Amino acid sequence: MNTKWSLRIIAPVLIAIALVAGFRNKTLMAAVSPAPGIQLSLGAPQVVSTYKQRQQFGFEFGYADGVMGAVADDDNYLYFGSAKSAFFSCSLGGSTPRTQGVYKLVPQAGNPLHIASARCRALLQPSGPHAGVNPQGSVGPYDRDYLGGGPVIRISDGQHCGILIVYHAEFQYGPRRKDLANLFFGTLGMAVSMDNGKTFEKLGQIIQPHPGRLEWITEFPGTALSVGNGPLVLGDEAGHPVDPRYPDPEKTWIYVYYIDFERGQCGDQQCLAVARARLADVMKAAFRHDQSAVSHLFRKYHDGKFEEPAATGAPDNELLSGSYTPVLEGGFSPSIIFDPAGGNAILATQAVKQQGTAKEKVIEFRASTDLVHWNKDAIYTLNASADGFAVRYPSLVQTGSQLWLFYSRSPVGSETWPETTFMARTVTTAPAASKPKL
Numbered sequence: 001m002n003t004k005w006s007l008r009i010i011a012p013v014l015i016a017i018a019l020v021a022g023f024r025n026k027t028l029m030a031a032v033s034p035a036p037g038i039q040l041s042l043g044a045p046q047v048v049s050t051y052k053q054r055q056q057f058g059f060e061f062g063y064a065d066g067v068m069g070a071v072a073d074d075d076n077y078l079y080f081g082s083a084k085s086a087f088f089s090c091s092l093g094g095s096t097p098r099t100q101g102v103y104k105l106v107p108q109a110g111n112p113l114h115i116a117s118a119r120c121r122a123l124l125q126p127s128g129p130h131a132g133v134n135p136q137g138s139v140g141p142y143d144r145d146y147l148g149g150g151p152v153i154r155i156s157d158g159q160h161c162g163i164l165i166v167y168h169a170e171f172q173y174g175p176r177r178k179d180l181a182n183l184f185f186g187t188l189g190m191a192v193s194m195d196n197g198k199t200f201e202k203l204g205q206i207i208q209p210h211p212g213r214l215e216w217i218t219e220f221p222g223t224a225l226s227v228g229n230g231p232l233v234l235g236d237e238a239g240h241p242v243d244p245r246y247p248d249p250e251k252t253w254i255y256v257y258y259i260d261f262e263r264g265q266c267g268d269q270q271c272l273a274v275a276r277a278r279l280a281d282v283m284k285a286a287f288r289h290d291q292s293a294v295s296h297l298f299r300k301y302h303d304g305k306f307e308e309p310a311a312t313g314a315p316d317n318e319l320l321s322g323s324y325t326p327v328l329e330g331g332f333s334p335s336i337i338f339d340p341a342g343g344n345a346i347l348a349t350q351a352v353k354q355q356g357t358a359k360e361k362v363i364e365f366r367a368s369t370d371l372v373h374w375n376k377d378a379i380y381t382l383n384a385s386a387d388g389f390a391v392r393y394p395s396l397v398q399t400g401s402q403l404w405l406f407y408s409r410s411p412v413g414s415e416t417w418p419e420t421t422f423m424a425r426t427v428t429t430a431p432a433a434s435k436p437k438l
Contacts, residue, residue, distance in 0.1 A: 038342055038367050039433070040380040042405060043426030048113050051418045058089040058120035060098075061417040062148075063105060066168055067229035067335050068395040068406055069150035071197075077112060077399060078197050079105040080123075080165060082148030082229075090120035100132065101125030102149040102167060104197055112399040113424050123200045124149060124167055124191055135172030135182045138214045139316050142187045142205050143169035149191070150395065151231045153244065153254075155279075160287045163193040165200060166230035166256060171317070173217050185213045186227030187317065188258055190294055192286040204291045206298050207275050207310040210262040210324060213317035226259045226270060226332065233336045233345060234279065239370040241338050241345040249280035255371050256298065257334050260324045272331035272349070273324040274371065275300045275310040300324045301372060328366075328374050337396035337403065341429050344369055348394035348405060353383070361390035361415075363407060367429070382425075388412055396427070403427035 054063065062083025070079045084100040091097050101122030108116040126132070128144035135145055149167030156162075170184035177183070188207040191200040209216075209225055216225050234242040235255050242252050253276040260273040277297040285293040298310035300322045308322025333350040344367045353360045362385075364378035384391050388411055395406040405427050410420040 037432040038344060038379070038429050039431070040346070040365050040367065041428050041430075042380070042382060043428070045384075045409075046113055046424050048406065048422040048424050049115055050421055053115075054083075054422070055086070055089075057115070057118040058086050058095070059083045059103075059118075060086045063103065063118075063422065064150060064393060064395060064406070064408070066148050066333065066393060067150040067231055068105075068397070069152040069165065070397050070399075071152050071154050071163060073196070076109045077107055078152075078163075079107060079115070080150050080152050080197070081105060082150065082168070085120040085122065095120050096122040096125065099125050101147055102165070102200070112397070112404065123193075123197070124165070124202065126169075132170075132172055132182060135174060135176070135184075138171075138173060138217050140171060142171055142208070142317055143167075143189060143202075145172035145182065146170035146184065147189075148229065150229055151256075153232065153234075155283050155286065157249070157283055157287060160194070162286060163197055163200075164282070164286060165191050165193070166206070166232055167191060168227060168229045169205070171213060174221060181224070183222070183224045185209075185216055185225050185317065186259070187311075188227055188230040188256065190282075190286075192289075201289065202291075203286060203289070203294045205295055205311050205313070206277075207256060207258050207300075208312070208317055208321045209258075209260045210321055212320050215320075216261075225261060228257065228259045228272075228332065228334055230256050230258055231334050231336045232256045233338060233371065235276070235345075235371045239372050241343060241369075241371060243340065243343075244338055247279060249283060250278070252279040253277065254279055254282055257327075257336060259332065260300075260326075262323055265324065266326040266329055269329070271326035272328040272334060273300065274327055276306050301327065327372055329376070333393055335394045335396045337398060339367070339403065339429050340398075340401070342367075342431070344429070345371055346396060346403070346427070346429070347374060348396055350392055350394060351378075351381075353381075355385070358385075360385040361392060363391050363394045363405070382407075384409060385412065390415055391423075403429070 064081030068081040099122045102124040105118045108114040126147045127141045132145045151166045172182040172184040174183040190203045193200045255276045261270045275298040295311045295313035299306040300308040302308045312319040331349040335348045347366045363382040365380040393408045397404045
């Protein structure tokens with residue numbers, strides 16, 4: 001790992017994103033236009049892997065079940081995604097058969113779209129002994145039944161180097177549902193690797209939605225509380241995106257996007273929210289393996305400020321965390337990245353469009369010069385319905401100077417893992433053409 005620059009973050013190839021704040025001296029600055037004058041285009045679809053190819057690596061489902069993340073690694077990249085390993089093909093020593101968790105994928109050098117290797121040993125996994133098998137009750141670890149990650153970033157303080165990962169965690173409840181995912185209360189955790197992604201150590205929970213777990217299960221016994229996959233991006237105190245290659249840890253914040261819920265917010269629906277923590281503080285806690293500090297670092301965006309606690313540290317999530325202000329209605333499965341071409345933040349989210357009696361699953365793109373304000377209307381929408389496909393799970397990745405969209409594609413009405421193909425397209429941005437004057 002390159003440690004030439006002290007206090008340098010090496011560019012995360014993929015930084016999942018979405019929105020955060022014009023804020024100075026704990027007060028929101030005057031809002032600038034959330035939509036810079038840019039245009040966005042996608043290249044032709046390219047196949048990254050079929051289900052059969054993923055099975056050959058030993059996976060029953062995934063990758064990526066959510067957002068994929070990546071970091072540069074010498075002349076190549078390391079990808080991280082959520083998956084579940086099979087039994088027979090992953091029974092060799094050192095593997096973790098039949099385990100849902102975070103796995104490392106290594107692309108072919110010089111070809112970021114071809115996965116060359118993927119060892120079926122979970123780097124992170126749920127804490128429950130029988131994760132997801134018998135969801136019940138309201139008491140237990142926040143990551144008892146499911147753990148999936150992807151969003152990653154390299155960190156260095158001049159003496160230590162590591163990789164931070166944000167992971168999606170689930171406490172599942174209620175009876176198992178035939179052909180449907182288990183109901184769950186979702187939160188976000190963080191882990192660190194000190195050996196270049198060979199192993200990870202959990203640092204603990206960093207963000208939880210506003211309701212307490214028991215309160216949610218009691219009031220909404222038939223609805224899951226999503227939290228997303230915790231895409232992250234770097235920004236300054238005022239909410240302007242920061243180039244991840246050259247941050248000043250004392251003046252840079254990690255902005256993490258997630259799904260929240262609070263009565264009276266967003267029409268009583270779950271919506272996209274953001275929390276942040278100072279990069280220097282996160283690095284300090286990670287390198288000291290200080291799990292007690294991590295749960296108190298992040299603050300939610302609420303009423304123009306970042307002051308509401310994002311997590312309580314209480315067992316069983318029985319306490320309410322801080323209030324939040326939505327940054328975008330809906331906006332599920334977000335991914336975010338810094339666009340070096342224009343210095344903007346690019347956000348991709350999963351959405352459903354109603355077309356007559358049909359519901360089309362699409363991916364929407366937005367751009368902003370700050371990390372809190374986003375236009376309601378997308379600047380570009382990827383809709384493959386005319387070709388008979390639904391698209392899901394956007395992951396924005398950068399390799400060299402090229403931005404990519406990785407995503408899942410499956411036939412409409414057959415959105416199962418055996419029918420899912422992992423795809424990629426180039427992402428290109430440019431200043432919007434000005435309209436001629438009359």
